[in-house]
Structure formats: structure tokens, C-alpha cells
Amino acid sequence: MKAIELEKAYNPKDFEDRIYNEWVEKGCFKPASDKDSPVHSQKTSNIKYTVVIPPPNVTGVLHMGHGLNNTLQDVVVRYHRMKGDDTLWIPGTDHAGIATQNVVEKQLKKEGKNRNDLGREAFTERTWEVTHKHHDIIVKQQKKLGNSVDWSRERFTYDEGLSKAVRDVFVTLYERGLMYKGQYLVNWCPRCGTALADDEVEHEDTQGAMYHIYYNYADGSGRIEVATTRPETFFGDTAVAVNPDDERYKNLIGKKVLLPLINKEIPIIADSYVDKEFGTGMVKITPAHDPNDWEVGKRHNLEVINLLNPDGTMNDNVPEKYRGLKPDAARKLVIEDLTESGNFKDEEKMVHSVGHCYRCHTVVEPYLSYQWFVKMKPLAEKALKAWKDGEVVFFPKKWENTYTHWLENIRDWCVSRQIWWGHRIPAWYCDCGETIVSRENPVKCPKCGADASHLRQDPDVLDTWFSSWLWPFSTLGWPENTGDLKNFYPTTALVTAYDIIFFWVSRMIMAGLEFTGKAPFHDIYIHGLVRDKQGRKMSKSLGNGIDPLDIIDQYGADALKFTLTYLCAQGQDIxxxxxxxxxxxxxxxxxxxxxxxxxxxxxxxxxxxxxxxxxxxxxxxxxxxxxxxxxxxxxxxxxxxxxxxxxxxxxxxxxxxxxxxxxxxxxxxxxxxxxxxxxxxxxxxxxxxxxxxxxxxxxxxxxxxxxxxxxxxxxxxxxxxxxxxxxxxxxxxxxxxxxxxxxxxxxxRDDVKINARFAALKDVVRSVRGIRVECGVNPADKINLALLIEKGSAAEVCTEKTDMIQLLAGLSKVEFVESKPEKSIGTVGSGFEAFILLDENVNTEQLLKHFNKDLEKDKKDAERIEFKLNGKFGQHAPAEVVQAERDNLAEIKRRIEKLESYIAALN
CATH class of the missing domain: 1.10.730.10 (Isoleucyl-tRNA Synthetase; Domain 1)
Known part of the structure; x- marks a missing residue:
């Protein structure tokens, strides 16, 4: 037959796009159970293997973290497809409420407009246009990566089917008493103008100060000292708290103090929340602007005074001169006024943890508002039980601790967001005061009978994660009892990074158990993050990010995929x-x-x-x-x-x-x-x-x-x-x-005897190659070898395979001996000794220079380490460090002994 020609140079650009298009056109990524699957007629396995892709933000761009995540899923999906399992990998994107709205609002800002200029309906239409455009980009990126997903089943967290699922879940939770609306202190992003869940706040160490302020007693008998990092909030203080067991202040409980600058009376109360050892042991309580103070305020029925506008500026509950200022500017002015009034003592610089919005990185403010919440504890109890019963398994197991700790200390989930892009909350308020939560838009009030003109729908939308937590079953058609839901739910595996165990993994398990009665997946593989060579997280600000498409353009998708897979060890970052x-x-x-x-x-x-x-x-x-x-x-x-x-x-x-x-x-x-x-x-x-x-x-x-x-x-x-x-x-x-x-x-296929013989053969060849490298012999130079073989050993194979040894080790000839030849350099292996013959094929003069140079270096290194071990280092360094140096010394001495024997043979 004729030779089959492959191009001389490997160039992935010649075939990667063509091959991917062929896979898609022929339906190769469809599960075998689909009638139009190319392997439907060959289907023999009833084992299902289902994966749902962690949906990237529709307006985002795939970064190397996505590249790793997609690659790992693709590897196991292709493997299970080839195993014969009925394999389905579902693609999709996330509507990403806050992030996508930010993209559109930035566009409007460049045009000198804002969302209010357009109105809600027109703004939503504009956002859909942006979404469709970005969706096409991100799909193209996924195809370049080679994702073997079933594109015919692609989903979007804001498509018609998922919107129906979201609405059904909201109403069901409300009916079960697990969804409620209440006034609470929430995390508020002034830039995005919306509430955030606790786990959407990223805490960063920030340079700040602790400010010490005097509060005078109302009766004029003296003053107390309090310390705070937020002096501009003292206008919202409604008490000063001390620990009930603090002997210093027991006689002060119930006494009144005056707030500086406004002379408002507030009480001194006792609460075990106060740490006697921290600061002065006296804590100002501002219920509307600190989560811990909020809890203290509830216990003591304290007045709650909100000092902020939605945009983060000071509101009408502060004196006029501070109104409209951002907290930083108000703080500076307050310190000046406190100093002038004699109520400011001093400040001490400090670094403390400050919450920032996970999307725009603006400082998050504790903010008092009415929001919708999900009661999480009943759901968390089921999720914990599922883990204990083995319904979900983590790879690696260490992430179980993170999962259980979060569930055991869970707080209610704030799910309402004050933006326009997203699933509108299905709640209506009637003029009569009735609240209606419904799967269908109500036409009249069930309480007073008023028609729809008297009903106002809640203006808020749901947290993006509220649709994402339904992803494993909503993508398969739930709440309808579809064929895909019957065939492929529960899914098999979830592959994701560890930074969204809270955001997503735990919530999906809760939702799956609550609404389907089954955990949404069994295997949870948590991979590390992709970092730069210095171990830093990749980010735009550091400029250390790597675009996977740039790598694909330079090396091809296979090079990217194999490198990431090869480097991906369980429990480690890359x-x-x-x-x-x-x-x-x-x-x-x-x-x-x-x-x-x-x-x-x-x-x-x-x-x-x-x-x-x-x-x-x-x-x-x-x-x-x-x-x-x-x-x-x-x-x-x-x-x-x-x-x-x-x-x-x-x-x-x-x-x-x-x-x-x-x-x-x-x-x-x-x-x-x-x-x-x-x-x-x-x-x-x-x-x-x-x-x-x-x-x-x-x-x-x-x-x-x-x-x-x-x-x-x-x-x-x-x-x-x-x-x-x-x-x-x-x-x-x-x-x-x-x-x-x-x-x-x-x-x-296994043959113990053959394996042993070839293991011995490889050992001999490796040993000879090792000697060549050690002696600096040119790989192209042919040399002669003598072999001493132990009778009865697996190494006797060498007597039958001399031609193979010659070929693989680069030898002119092989001879078998009973003892070490006089002029030779040797090494020992299992069942054999191998000797390079120092004859005319070897440049002995060059070898001698090489060995003497290495010997001189090793002797100096040995002398240096011995001096180090005999000095203070050997006496005071950690035991494991000292032992490592001793092991290094022993290895150098072995090498010295070998080099001296080589030199003796050459001389």
C-alpha cells in the first residue's frame, strides 16, 4: 500500500475548527440514547453520566480559570462517552444580574444617560441586545476550547423555561413558610444600588484607624471613652454597651450619656456581646450600621436610626452640614468638629478587614431596608444529612469541612436585588395592604376584590444565584416532568472551583433536595485556582492574566488542555x-x-x-x-x-x-x-x-x-x-x-515473565544512558559496553537482546564478562553490572578533565556543608532542616567516591 502523508509540521490551525464543526454537525456530543445520535444503534450501556456546566456570565470573557474548568469537564465527559455511558454535558450561560446591568449602565453613561432616562422596559430591551451579542462571543470561545457539550440542549438562566422554574420555586418557598420579607440590616453596595448576600461580600485588609471619642454624662458628672472605626456613624448611636460582668462599669448601667455635637441622651446598657478586654470595654451601639449592633439592638429593643441614602451618602438623620457627604468625607469633618468641641481624644492607625462588593469592589455598607429572605436552616439540615448519608461525595475530601462549616453556621439568604435586569419578584401589593405571591400574574386582589390597576408588582429582582441554584434540574425541564429530567437527573458530577462552594454548590444541593427529593449530583470535584508563577491570583489589576484564546492561537487547544490537565493535582492550585x-x-x-x-x-x-x-x-x-x-x-x-x-x-x-x-x-x-x-x-x-x-x-x-x-x-x-x-x-x-x-x-494481556524481562532490559539501557550523561559522552558517539549478568536473574534477557541494547543505548558492541574489565567505568543494577570500556571510542583525556572538575566542586561543597553542620547551624536549626543537609552531604560523598573510582580507572 501507499504511505499515508501527514503534514511535516504539526499545525493545529489546519484542523481544529474543521474537526469541531464536524463533531457538532454529526451530533457526536448528543447522548447515545438520543435517536439522532451517531452511536444510538451501538448503545449497550444503561449507565448515565451527566454534567451541567458551571454557567459563565453571559457578558463575561472566558479567562484561564474557565479554561481549566471547561477542560477538566471535557476530559471526563469524553472519557465516559468513549466508555459507552449515556453521556450528556449541558452548556449554558448565566444572565449575571449585577454584572450585566453594570455593562449596560456604563454604555449609557458614555452616552450621557442613565437607566431612568430609558425606563425599565426600554432598559431591559437594551440589556437583551447586549446579552445576545455577548452570548455569541462566549459560545465561540467555548467551541475554540473544544467543549464537547450538547449545543441542542443549551440553556440560559433567564430563558423562558428557567424563568418558569424560578417563579415556581419562589412561590413554593413562600407557601412552605421558607420565603419572607422583613426589615433587616443587609450588605449594601452604593455603586450597584442593591443588597448583597453575605457571601457576595469580599473582605480585604484595609488601612484605617481606631478613633477614641468622649461621651459626657447627661448629669454633668464626667465622661466616658469609646473607640470606633466609624466615628461618622455616632449620630445613629442608641446606646453604649458594657459587659455585665465588668466590675469597672457595673455602677454605670442605666446611666445616660450625651451624644457629642447633638447632645442626644442615650443609655448605658449591659450585654455579653462586649469584650471586656478589647479597647476601653465600652462599645457604642449603632443598630442600623453594624450587624452585631443590630443583634444587640433587637435584644434591648433599641431605636434603629438609618444614616445613609441608597447611594451611600449621609441622609437627613444627621445634622445638615454632613448631609449628602460620602462617609469618608463626613468622617473627616466629624473629627474636626469633635476636636473643636473637646470630645475627640486621639486615633491609632490600624489595618482591619473591610467588605467590598464582589462585582464592582466598592466598599459595602451595612444598610437597613426591607428585603426578601429565604429561611436557610431547614434547607441546610437536609443538605448536611445528604452528605452524612453519602449522597454527595467531595473530591478531594478536605472540602467537606468547608461545606459542613458553612451549613452549620448558615444565615438566612437575602435574595432581593434593587436592579432591573433579572427575574422580577412574583409579589404584588394591593392598595388595601394585601400581599399576593403568585405563579400567574393576578387580575384582582383576593382580599378586597380590587382589579389589577390597584396592584403594584414588587420592583426588585431576584439574586442571580437564585436561578443558578436550580441549574442541575431546571436545565432538564423541571418543573415539567420531561424525558430529559427522567433520564438524566440526578446528574452525575459537578466540576467547579473552590471559591463558589458557598455561592453555588451548597445551594444547589439544598434546592435539589427540597424540590426533587434527590441530591442534584453525586460526585463533587473541587479544583484549585489558576495562579501566576508567583502564586498570585490572576487579575486585571495585576496584569498577570492569560487569555486562553491567545494560548490556543499560539499552541492549539490540545496543548492548553493537556498542560492544564497534567498540572491539575487534587487540592492544589496551578x-x-x-x-x-x-x-x-x-x-x-x-x-x-x-x-x-x-x-x-x-x-x-x-x-x-x-x-x-x-x-x-x-x-x-x-x-x-x-x-x-x-x-x-x-x-x-x-x-x-x-x-x-x-x-x-x-x-x-x-x-x-x-x-x-x-x-x-x-x-x-x-x-x-x-x-x-x-x-x-x-x-x-x-x-x-x-x-x-x-x-x-x-x-x-x-x-x-x-x-x-x-x-x-x-x-x-x-x-x-x-x-x-x-x-x-x-x-x-x-x-x-x-x-x-x-x-x-x-x-x-499481562505477562509477568515478559514484564520482568523488559523491566530488566530497560534498567540496563537506562543505566548505560545514565553513565553516558554522567561522563559527558556525546549522545552521537558509539561506545563499547561490557555486561556482567547474574545467572538466573531477569537480566539474562540481555544475552538475547544485544541488538536492541545496542540500538537503544547507542553502542558499537556489547560483550559479556565474568568480572570488571580493567579500563572501564561501571554501574550496578538488579542482576547486572554494566561497564563502559575506556578504549579508542572514548576520549579519556576529555573525561579526565570532566571528572576532576566535578570532583573539585563536590569536595568544596562537602567541606562547606561539614563546616555548617559543625557550627551554630547544626546546633540551632530545625531538626528537619539539619537532616536535609546531612542527607545532601551523604549524597555528595557518594558521588566523590564514584568520581575517584572513575579517575583511578582512567589513570
Whole structure:
């Protein structure tokens, strides 16, 4: 037959887009149970494997964190699809209420407008336009990554179906007494003009100060000292609290003090919240502007005075001169006035934790307002039980602690947001005072009978996460009892980063249990974050972000995917820079070039059926190695040990298949008969075909492109003609690789004796290669080797495989000896000793210089470490550090001993 040509240079731009479009057009990402799936007729497994993608913000741009998250899902989804599982990966995007509204409001600001100029309806229409535009961009990015999602099932958190689900859940919670509206102190973002949930506040260490202020007794008998980080809020103080067990202040409880500047009387109260040891032991209580003060105020029925407008400026409850000022400006003016009145003592600089909006990073203010809340404790109890009962399992297990701690200390969830983009709260208020919560828009008040003109819908929308927590079942058609819901719920796995365990993971479990009676997924794989080489989180402000599309443009999607998978160890963050992706690119190049070599060897060859008994020992060994790699990859992927899986296939293909097997088969092509050459190329194609199936989940594009070039029909025909086989593959699939079967572990492929013989052979070759490197022998130089073999050991294989040793170790000849030759440099392995002969093939003068230089350096290093260990370092450094230096010294001394023996042999 003719040689099959692959392009000389691996260039992913030649085929990645073409291949992805073909996968989509042929429905390759549809579950096998779909009648229009290309593998529907081959479906044999009833096992379901379902994943819902963590939906990216529709107005966002995919960053490297998305690249990692999408890659990890793609690897396991492709793996389970090839295993034969009925596999579904659902794509989608999040309407991202606050973030998307911010995008549109910034556009309007450039036009000299705001949302009120447009009105709610026109603003919403404008936001939909922006959403559609950005949606197309983010879908294109996901396709460039190679996400094997079923695009026919794509969802959006604000589409018609999910909107219905959101409304149903809100009303159901209300009916069950788990949804309520009340006046509470909430986290308020003045920039976004909305409430935030506790876990939407990011706390950052910020430079501030503790201000000490005097409050005079109302009876004129003296004064007290209080300390605060927010002196501008004292106008809202309604008490000063002390600890009831603080002997210093017991006689002051009930006494009145005057607020400075306004001379308002407030009481001194006793509450165990006050820490006697902190500051003065006296705490000003401002219920409307501090969560802890809010709780104290409720216990003592204190007046609640809000000092802020929705935009974060001081309101009419402060003296006129401070009204309209931002807190920072008001603080400065208040300190000046307190100083002038004699009520200011001093300030001490300090760093304290300050909450910021997770979207716009504005300082968050505690703010008193009416909001809708979900009672979380009853839901959290069910979620905790599901974990205890094993309904949900975390990979790695350490994240269970984070999950349980949050659920055990949960607070009610503020779900209303004061913005226009999002699901409108399905609550209406009648002029008569009645509140109506309904799945359908009410036409009249059930209490007074007034028509719709007397009803006002709540202006707020729901927190974006309120739609996201329904994602695993709403995407499958809930609350309707759809076929997808029956077939694919509960889903199988959730793959996400650890920074949204609170936001999303825990809430999805609560929602799934509450509304379907089942946990929404069983496996929860929590991966680390992508950071720069210095360990810093990637961000725009630091300028250290990496655009995955830039990496794909430079190296290809496979290089990006393989690098991230290879580096993704459970429980660890990934530290990368642009150059990191050269690793994946080199591996893809290796796969391309090895395949190109094999396909190029088809010229003039006949592909023939090969029976198991016709396989050489070398062939049987490579199938055993492939078998082991398949076993290891399956085990690792089944338990989400991505880096172990990637390492397994990498080691197999690069080191075992390419560097050993393919190289060793050259002996047949150089010296074999025509029949042997035909048989060898036929086996090579079988091994390559199965190896491509092994690699596909990790590097799908390059493997699919090479697979399409294989003479698959003839390979399959020959397999059938070979009869019953135990070692050779027996799969008969001839379609696209994306739908081909993943290699299975076959116990009959393992041969303990052959494995031991080739392990010994590899040990000898590695040892010789090691000596060459250690001695600085040019890799191109042929040298002579003497081998001393222990009788009865596995290393006796060397007496049969001298031609292979010569080829793989770069030798002119191999001779077997009973003792160490006089002029030689040797090393010892299991069952053998190997000696490089110092003859005319070795430049002994150059070697002597090399060894003496290394010896001099090692002796200096040994002297330095010994001096260090005998001094203060050895006496006072931590024991593990001292031991590490001792181990280093021992290794250097071993090397010195070896170098001295080499030099003696040369002399």
C-alpha cells in the first residue's frame, strides 16, 4: 500500500475548527440514547453520566480559570462517552444580574444617560441586545476550547423555561413558610444600588484607624471613652454597651450619656456581646450600621436610626452640614468638629478587614431596608444529612469541612436585588395592604376584590444565584416532568472551583433536595485556582492574566488542555505562565511525529492479519504496557485524579511507545524479511490506533486528525480475520474517534515473565544512558559496553537482546564478562553490572578533565556543608532542616567516591 502523508509540521490551525464543526454537525456530543445520535444503534450501556456546566456570565470573557474548568469537564465527559455511558454535558450561560446591568449602565453613561432616562422596559430591551451579542462571543470561545457539550440542549438562566422554574420555586418557598420579607440590616453596595448576600461580600485588609471619642454624662458628672472605626456613624448611636460582668462599669448601667455635637441622651446598657478586654470595654451601639449592633439592638429593643441614602451618602438623620457627604468625607469633618468641641481624644492607625462588593469592589455598607429572605436552616439540615448519608461525595475530601462549616453556621439568604435586569419578584401589593405571591400574574386582589390597576408588582429582582441554584434540574425541564429530567437527573458530577462552594454548590444541593427529593449530583470535584508563577491570583489589576484564546492561537487547544490537565493535582492550585503551555505543545508534536513516522512506513507494505501467537515478545510487552496505561488512566479518571491520568498516558506514549517500542521495531525494518516487515507494520498500526483512543480525552483534536488518516477498514478487517484474540485489540469501530471505545484493561494481556524481562532490559539501557550523561559522552558517539549478568536473574534477557541494547543505548558492541574489565567505568543494577570500556571510542583525556572538575566542586561543597553542620547551624536549626543537609552531604560523598573510582580507572 501507499504511505499515508501527514503534514511535516504539526499545525493545529489546519484542523481544529474543521474537526469541531464536524463533531457538532454529526451530533457526536448528543447522548447515545438520543435517536439522532451517531452511536444510538451501538448503545449497550444503561449507565448515565451527566454534567451541567458551571454557567459563565453571559457578558463575561472566558479567562484561564474557565479554561481549566471547561477542560477538566471535557476530559471526563469524553472519557465516559468513549466508555459507552449515556453521556450528556449541558452548556449554558448565566444572565449575571449585577454584572450585566453594570455593562449596560456604563454604555449609557458614555452616552450621557442613565437607566431612568430609558425606563425599565426600554432598559431591559437594551440589556437583551447586549446579552445576545455577548452570548455569541462566549459560545465561540467555548467551541475554540473544544467543549464537547450538547449545543441542542443549551440553556440560559433567564430563558423562558428557567424563568418558569424560578417563579415556581419562589412561590413554593413562600407557601412552605421558607420565603419572607422583613426589615433587616443587609450588605449594601452604593455603586450597584442593591443588597448583597453575605457571601457576595469580599473582605480585604484595609488601612484605617481606631478613633477614641468622649461621651459626657447627661448629669454633668464626667465622661466616658469609646473607640470606633466609624466615628461618622455616632449620630445613629442608641446606646453604649458594657459587659455585665465588668466590675469597672457595673455602677454605670442605666446611666445616660450625651451624644457629642447633638447632645442626644442615650443609655448605658449591659450585654455579653462586649469584650471586656478589647479597647476601653465600652462599645457604642449603632443598630442600623453594624450587624452585631443590630443583634444587640433587637435584644434591648433599641431605636434603629438609618444614616445613609441608597447611594451611600449621609441622609437627613444627621445634622445638615454632613448631609449628602460620602462617609469618608463626613468622617473627616466629624473629627474636626469633635476636636473643636473637646470630645475627640486621639486615633491609632490600624489595618482591619473591610467588605467590598464582589462585582464592582466598592466598599459595602451595612444598610437597613426591607428585603426578601429565604429561611436557610431547614434547607441546610437536609443538605448536611445528604452528605452524612453519602449522597454527595467531595473530591478531594478536605472540602467537606468547608461545606459542613458553612451549613452549620448558615444565615438566612437575602435574595432581593434593587436592579432591573433579572427575574422580577412574583409579589404584588394591593392598595388595601394585601400581599399576593403568585405563579400567574393576578387580575384582582383576593382580599378586597380590587382589579389589577390597584396592584403594584414588587420592583426588585431576584439574586442571580437564585436561578443558578436550580441549574442541575431546571436545565432538564423541571418543573415539567420531561424525558430529559427522567433520564438524566440526578446528574452525575459537578466540576467547579473552590471559591463558589458557598455561592453555588451548597445551594444547589439544598434546592435539589427540597424540590426533587434527590441530591442534584453525586460526585463533587473541587479544583484549585489558576495562579501566576508567583502564586498570585490572576487579575486585571495585576496584569498577570492569560487569555486562553491567545494560548490556543499560539499552541492549539490540545496543548492548553493537556498542560492544564497534567498540572491539575487534587487540592492544589496551578501555577503557570505563557511558556508553561510549551509542555503540552511538545507532547502533541511527539504524537504527531510518531504517527507520521508509522504512517510513512506503509510504503510498499501489505497489512496482514496477525494472530496472538505470531506476536513477538516485544509486541506482547507493548500491549501489556498499553494495558497498564489504560488501567491507570481509567482508575485516575474515575476518581478525578486528573494529573495522574495525564501522567499515565504521557509516560506510556512518549517514553514507552515512542522511545522504546517504536525505536526497537526499527530492527525489523532494517534487517527483517518482507513478511516480518508486513507483520510489524500491521502490529504498529494496531498499537497506534488503540493508543490514539487512549489519548483522545486529553488531546482530542490531534488524535482525531491522525485517526482519520488510518486505514481503519483494513485494520478492522484484519482483526476479524485473525480470529479469537486475547492480546490484540478486538474493537471493530470505524467511525470518528470521538465516539470510538476507550481501551479496556484485559487481564490476559499481562505477562509477568515478559514484564520482568523488559523491566530488566530497560534498567540496563537506562543505566548505560545514565553513565553516558554522567561522563559527558556525546549522545552521537558509539561506545563499547561490557555486561556482567547474574545467572538466573531477569537480566539474562540481555544475552538475547544485544541488538536492541545496542540500538537503544547507542553502542558499537556489547560483550559479556565474568568480572570488571580493567579500563572501564561501571554501574550496578538488579542482576547486572554494566561497564563502559575506556578504549579508542572514548576520549579519556576529555573525561579526565570532566571528572576532576566535578570532583573539585563536590569536595568544596562537602567541606562547606561539614563546616555548617559543625557550627551554630547544626546546633540551632530545625531538626528537619539539619537532616536535609546531612542527607545532601551523604549524597555528595557518594558521588566523590564514584568520581575517584572513575579517575583511578582512567589513570
Amino acid at each position: 501555577l503557570i505562565d505563557n511558556d508553561s503551555f510549551k509542555f503540552g505543545s511538545k507532547f502533541c508534536n511527539k504524537v504527531w511525529n510518531a504517527s507520521r513516522y508509522i504512517l510513512g512506513n506503509l510504503e510498499g507494505r501489505n497489512l496482514v492479519p496477525v494472530k496472538d501467537e505470531e506476536l513477538t515478545e516485544l509486541d506482547k510487552w507493548i500491549f501489556a504496557e498499553l494495558n497498564s496505561a489504560a488501567k491507570n488512566a481509567r482508575s485516575a479518571l474515575d476518581s478525578y485524579r486528573y494529573n495522574d491520568a495525564a501522567s499515565s498516558v504521557y509516560e506510556y506514549f512518549w517514553n514507552t511507545f515512542c522511545d522504546w517500542y517504536v525505536e526497537a521495531t526499527k530492527l525489523v525494518f532494517w534487517h527483517g524479511t518482507e513478511e516480518q516487515k508486513d507483520r510489524q507494520v500491521s502490529v504498529l498500526l494496531n498499537v497506534l490506533e488503540e493508543s490514539l483512543r487512549l489519548l483522545h480525552p486529553f488531546i482530542p483534536f490531534v488524535t482525531e486528525e491522525i485517526y482519520s488518516k488510518l486505514p481503519l477498514a483494513q485494520i478492522v478487517e484484519n482483526r476479524k480475520a485473525s480470529g479469537a484474540q486475547k492480546i490484540l485489540p478486538n474493537e471493530t469501530y470505524t467511525g470518528l474517534l470521538v465516539s470510538a471505545p476507550y481501551p479496556e484493561y484485559k487481564v490476559e
